[in-house]
Amino acid sequence: MHLHKLLFVSLSVVSFGIAGCNQQRDFNAQAQPSAPTTQTPSPAPVQSPEREPDVPYVPTPNEVVVRMLELAKVQKDDVLYDLGSGDGRIVITAAQKYGTRGTGIDINPERISEANANAQKAGVTDKVQFRQQDLFKTDLSDATVVTLYLLPDINVKLRPQLFRQLKPGTRIVSHDFDMGEWKPERVVQVQGPTRQHTLYYWVVPEEIPANLK
Template sequence: MIPVRTLAAALLASAIAAGSAAAQTSAPAATPYVPQVGQQGKDVVWVPTHEALIERMLGMAQVTPADYLIDLGSGDGRTVIAAAKRGVKALGIEYNPDLVALSKQSAEKEGVADKASFVHGDIFQTDFTGATVLTLFLLPDLNRRLRPTILEMKPGTRVVSNTFDMGEWTPDQTVSAEGACTSYCRAHKWIVPAKVGGTWRMGEGELALTQTFQMLSGTLKTGDASVPVTEARMNGEEIAFKAGDRVYTGRVSGGRMEGRVQGGGAEGAWNATRAGS
């Protein structure tokens, strides 16, 4: 005969086990997180960039596997993942932790988790200055707040924005998506310019430049003659300008410029050093 205490204990254990099993089978499965277009974020609502525009943005940035792309406000991770599929190391900075988790899952599913990574962070508190390509889909006032930091990035860094501009900083290029894209289908690109404003010693002459973002103006003085600098602009570290009937092209590295000059009976090399260097 089974003792009463033993029988009661066995029945109690069986009841607990049965109740636990029933609870497990009746508990609903966790609902996967699905972001909603227009959902509120920290500074903007979430609207995904159309795949067709992403491809145009990456194309106009001329990304290669040698680049490091950072997407500011990366949302569901689609831009970062698209870059990773091109062999590019890419990072997404996103304030919504649910979107960060979703992005990581998507990168795993797409087989690019070794190239695509995501962090939960505030774009105004996270260092993104190591990027060679910067992508963003933010409002104009946020772009303008970021602009001073972007302009301090390495010259030649490519910055591509979905739809919204950088205020007075004129884009170097604007393109539109093709195909099925019906809204937010335009992108702008800027190339961070080297800083060349100031006075440069150029042989026996003096080159004085005024810089507004990538645009330049100024004068080239040789002896008593002074001619205006025209058609002048920066393209990252590359400089081009015209002085009189001579066309100068070259590259800037720190306090030195060097390149080629053509026209006006002159053809050959030129160089300049920043005054005081």
Template sequence: MKSDFIILLIAGICLYQTSAAQQLDVPFVATPPEVVEEMLNLAGVGPGDYVIDLGSGDGRIVIAAAKRGAVGHGVDLDPELVEESIKNAREAGVDDRVSFRVENVYETDYTMATVITMYLLTSINVNLKPHFLKKLKPGTRIVSHIFDMRNWQPDRREQVNYHNIYYWIIPANVEGEWHWKSDQQPVIMSIAQTFQKITDISIHNNALQDDEWNIREATINGDRITIIAENDNGTTRHIYNGSVDKDIISGTVQIHEETGSQLKTWEARRKSTIQH
């Protein structure tokens, strides 16, 4: 009877530990210091940044960011790790720049972040992906240790002592039909987009007697868009460069022709916002 009781007790402890581990979603494994530094280097963390670390463990990433002049906070489901993080921040002398809280990463408010860091699991990253794209401002940087986001390819990938580090920049949403005028004539640009990649683009510019221009380059970098377009015979080249603010692109267009070059302001509006 006594041996049966001991077996049941051990089984109960194992079941409790398994349940607790499932509740915490991700077991705590410390990120090596050299990986922490490269993660922050990759994101260019410094003064003016607000860093949020998802699954912050013992707080080392947020603390290292604070030592670079950033501010921020970490979230973790384990209360003991949160307490340890607070203690570590105090000992590092940065407790006036950081905070830590017990919180589920799915309930975290990311909107103030300029940088998101994480060491979670691919499945969790994938679940968070639509929240990142919806809630984070274009230009926000995301760095993940070891785990990627499946079909959202990183902007960069580095490796430190066999540890993969993935880096993304939140892209502006530029998909749709955009309108502006050139020499009082309408220009229409249509864009298809997958994450930070422009997968299809066309520009129809009747003002320059070309139904459709040849696109030489089209890129998104955070809230910036750059487009290089030429007419069929290559005698005229337009270089558009602007910042995207929801349904408006504001910037400049360089116009290069055989007779010379000029720089003009450029503003395009997405079709849904055009007032007739």
């Protein structure tokens, strides 16, 4: 074989090899994921709140949570709604302690995400759920117990909705704030870590008094 042909063949083989390596490297780069896929995905994307929360988030001390559930006489067959549920501790505690099914309502998506994580840690996701919702747009008709930690004006604004949606005999417990002219059946003081807390207890009557309609 002539020398110039031999050089041509050798250069062609080398060029083909380089091109092949480059193509393989480009393919591998495309095939490799851009980030690790071993992380646990979030249970749900965090949504934006519909509007600003009605009240600031202040967690209820655990001692008060337990007393609220005792005051409401929560049982396994109850359906508990916590309005302004925050990190979910009331419905989670009810599920752990009594086996109660519960729903937490909060307008803040960060609180909902936190509550879902807490329910997962507590192992009660089969009994509780959390909804990012405006409490004034929430259907409470299947509740047998409702717990609140809102503000006096929000409680009074919510009162017609409670009368309209809740069945007679439904128990309501409010932390620290009453409901205006609707007088509670019981008022209980609970000592927390830093201060004393007041709990108010009502039962939805068969007939709503005229002054409360």
